[in-house]
Amino acid sequence: MNGLERLEFRDVARGRALQERLDQRLSESNQTVTVMHVCGSHEQAFARYGLRARFPKALQVQMGPGCPVCVTDAPEIDRAVALAERGYRLLTYGDMLRVPGANTSLADARAGGARVEVIYAATQAAEIARGTREPVIFFATGFETTAVATAAVLLKDPPANLFVLSAHKWVPAAMEVVASSPETTIQGYLAAGHAATITGYGLFEAFVARHQRPVVVAGFEPLDILSALLLLVEQVLAGKAEVVNAFPRSVSQAGNQRALRALFRVFQMGDGDWRGIAHVPGGDLCLSSAFAAHDASVQFSADLDAAPRRLPRADAAQCRCGAIMTGRLTPKDCGLFGSSCRPDTPVGACMVSTEGACRIWYEHGQHEVSA
């Protein structure tokens, strides 16, 4: 077969069969089911394959805090900007460049002459540091998936001039916040297959027991997602709350133990503010004291303290990223979406990241889906 989608997990006929079963279950039950995914890659897959256009009307799939770029808080961006503006060489992942801090971004800082460089892998940061004597600061972002990569670099004889400014986050902590919210209407959770590959699906067992809501671990191909949604909806309709691994070709019960050991040798959980969401206890991955020599927040604390405080831009107050990331609103409920907030002029972080709900909806025309 010719075509973009000839892979086995993109088999259209099987996909249609799953869509029909999903329809059938929901229409038989005569109920509305609301579930949440907590992964930007899932929203991307929904958008890429146009899946939302064929979701049954009785199924609401809300977007959770699943984009690491989006939940990076403005003060965290401001700290990176401050170090770059003080002349330090700053490396980061491309998605972070245009994320607005209080009133400026790393891209703005770069346009103003600061040295901000994009890297594609944490290992590049160490390579760059080895090639120079000046301090190199890696503004490290992402969930447990990329945090492991940062940890691996710091465990492998890192050059003394490499410093990490960590904005890494731990997703399960944010799921806890969402599920604990008294106003939550979420009846089940679709967990991210790549993160669960690291953490193991066993991690969700305590969560399910505590909140009595099912969790299904899902992969990212259309058939992965549709079959996981079906398993999740069936549990909700049957009143069950279990952890189901619908991505067994990658995810195990215990996860990647070696990666987890590396992660927790380098990082410790700290409480932090996630942009737009709330204070998330245990949500930030901070460098442990054993790595203080490479911790930019320790080594450059004088520079960070000396940075001017920034005031938020005027329209930031209208940004609904927080409500969108906790599943209370969709991008089109935001008055800025597609008008003053666009990928080239983002107001909120959700419009910046390729994993951000607003950006995904904008670029995949989700704002004008026709069934």
Next chain:
Amino acid sequence: MTNSSDPPEGRVRLAHGAGGRAMRELIESVFLEGVSDPEARAMGDAAALPLGDRFLVVTTDAHVVMPAFFPGGDIGRLSICGVVNDLAMAGCCDVLALTSSVIVEEGYPIEALRRIHRSMQLACVEASTKIVSGDTKVMQKGEIDGVVLSTSGMGLADRVIRDSGLEEGDAIIVTGTLGDHGLAVLSARHALGLEGALRSDVAPLNGLVRAVLARAGSELHAMKDPTRGGVTSALVEMAEKARVSIVVDAQSLPMSDAGRAAAEILGIDPLMVANEGKALIGVARGAVDSVLAELRAHPLGAQAACIARVQRGVPGEVMLDTGFGTRRLVERDDTPLPRIC
């Protein structure tokens, strides 16, 4: 966002060169200011000026590509093919002559310039044309990144094809696999070490287009080459200009195995990626089979496929039918791949 130190209208951003809306806005607000000529205001890739009962078609194109040498081509080949293809898309397949300006950085290896020149000459032979005039400038080290080429071309056409000519009921054919150029350049730029046969498709299309024009005649309604911004950007522009709607069938999009693998690994939508040797051709439904047969008989059209249909719908709307659902194809306002052509 702007800094307080910024000039009132802001500064040029990379998005202004990405081929999407930001670029059109810059052109309209700066370069079309005070310009009333309708041919210029049409913002086509080439302009057609009446000359007796024929048309003189002219175009110009600047090339900055990083790296200058990439799998399947180099900046020299790109500079010739870019201009030849802009002329061909307007229906001008006999390219009378090209001019070429070279701006080069102090310290640039002369051997590299020779390589670039040789590949320009080879591309001219393939396109049956020649460079008849040129200019050379050298900038101080650091004032320009390596080498920049600017090429202009002209030729005569009996009939001018526009990218605005789609009609309801038309089918859209693409002449081969999608995304190869952008993915090959991206892979080379970042030394991603992707294995396999990922190569730029950069090639002059005037021979292929001549054959199609001869076969399809007046049943060929519109043409555009999906360069910067890829198929998405090209189709959106065609749909907007013709006030029609387009539905693309994802299952029918031709891709090379290497291109598909690279797009998957890099997480890049191949529909957003530049092609430098492909054309989108809008033809009357009844002409699809004969045009496909003509294309597939040509070495540059062997993978040609019918990928979309034109319908009334919402003017300017381009939808992708994935088989699992549908979504709208929307132009990017920034570029995932700066400086690829």
